Amino acid sequence: MSETVSSEDYHKLPGVSNSRLKDFIEDPRIYHYKWISGEYVQPAKDHFDFGSAVHEVALLGRSAANIVVIPDSVLSASGSRAGGKWKEFAAANDGSLLLKGHDFDSVMRCVDAVHKHPVASKLLRAPGYAEQMFVKQFSELGLSLRCKPDKLIPIADDGRAIVLDLKTTQATQPGAFVKSIDNFRYANQEYFYRKVLAECGYVVDAFVFVAVSVEQPHTVDCYSLSQEWLDMATEEVETALSNLARRTIENDWESETSGKIVCLSPPNYLKYRNEYSL
Numbered sequence: 001m002s003e004t005v006s007s008e009d010y011h012k013l014p015g016v017s018n019s020r021l022k023d024f025i026e027d028p029r030i031y032h033y034k035w036i037s038g039e040y041v042q043p044a045k046d047h048f049d050f051g052s053a054v055h056e057v058a059l060l061g062r063s064a065a066n067i068v069v070i071p072d073s074v075l076s077a078s079g080s081r082a083g084g085k086w087k088e089f090a091a092a093n094d095g096s097l098l099l100k101g102h103d104f105d106s107v108m109r110c111v112d113a114v115h116k117h118p119v120a121s122k123l124l125r126a127p128g129y130a131e132q133m134f135v136k137q138f139s140e141l142g143l144s145l146r147c148k149p150d151k152l153i154p155i156a157d158d159g160r161a162i163v164l165d166l167k168t169t170q171a172t173q174p175g176a177f178v179k180s181i182d183n184f185r186y187a188n189q190e191y192f193y194r195k196v197l198a199e200c201g202y203v204v205d206a207f208v209f210v211a212v213s214v215e216q217p218h219t220v221d222c223y224s225l226s227q228e229w230l231d232m233a234t235e236e237v238e239t240a241l242s243n244l245a246r247r248t249i250e251n252d253w254e255s256e257t258s259g260k261i262v263c264l265s266p267p268n269y270l271k272y273r274n275e276y277s278l
Helices: 018-026 028-035 050-060 084-092 101-116 118-125 174-184 186-199 227-250
Strands: 002-004 067-069 097-099 132-138 143-147 151-154 160-169 203-213 220-223
Touching (some): 018 028, 018 227, 028 227, 050 067, 050 097, 050 101, 050 160, 067 101, 101 118, 101 203, 118 151, 118 160, 132 186, 143 186, 143 227, 160 174, 160 186, 174 186, 174 203, 174 220
Parallel strands (some): 067 097, 160 203
Antiparallel strands (some): 002 132, 132 143, 151 160, 203 220
């Protein structure tokens, strides 16, 4: 099943998404608090989300993007989002991404850079489904899994497709992006999306990460992950899903270290940090 749904509504839906599974992998207690207990309240943002704005414009187009430029007249004398005029304006545009003029210009420069990249622009122009949700019940797990690819591009009648995933980042060079892959578990995301999409009838031939720098000159690079990355992700995701399924049945959300005193050893990079030669 696929349908168009806003990012805000998507994150409120039941079922397990990649981001929720990431919380579970970090700590089952966090997962329970945020997604089961009903106690978690999403913190209000007092600033615009640059990445969300770039996604909206790049994937949906400026006319369809849910973005409103803030007029200077509703800001305080210091240019902050405060005062009666601002509150009225924010209430009238509730649900929209509200950007100051210079922030909007930065977003558009970032989007323009993506559209000028020969590979990224071709993928963005290709016919496909942008920001659509796919949901599937996995009976063997007793869990409903869902994903929302930035863009799914069918390339054949037999279900073969390409997935484009747009990432805003500080730097797009290979060494820097490898760190992002590790820090944000992008390999897990790719495997999770492939798993859900396969159950929905799509075989992902290529999963392309389009990385664009938020810093000028807004460099853009495209990456795919090696099978070694995906093998590592397969083990971690499948283990996590099995563990989540068990814990859901048993209503057990304690950490592995609960009730224990854990002895920590220094990682290797600390052991050898002073060993160098001139």
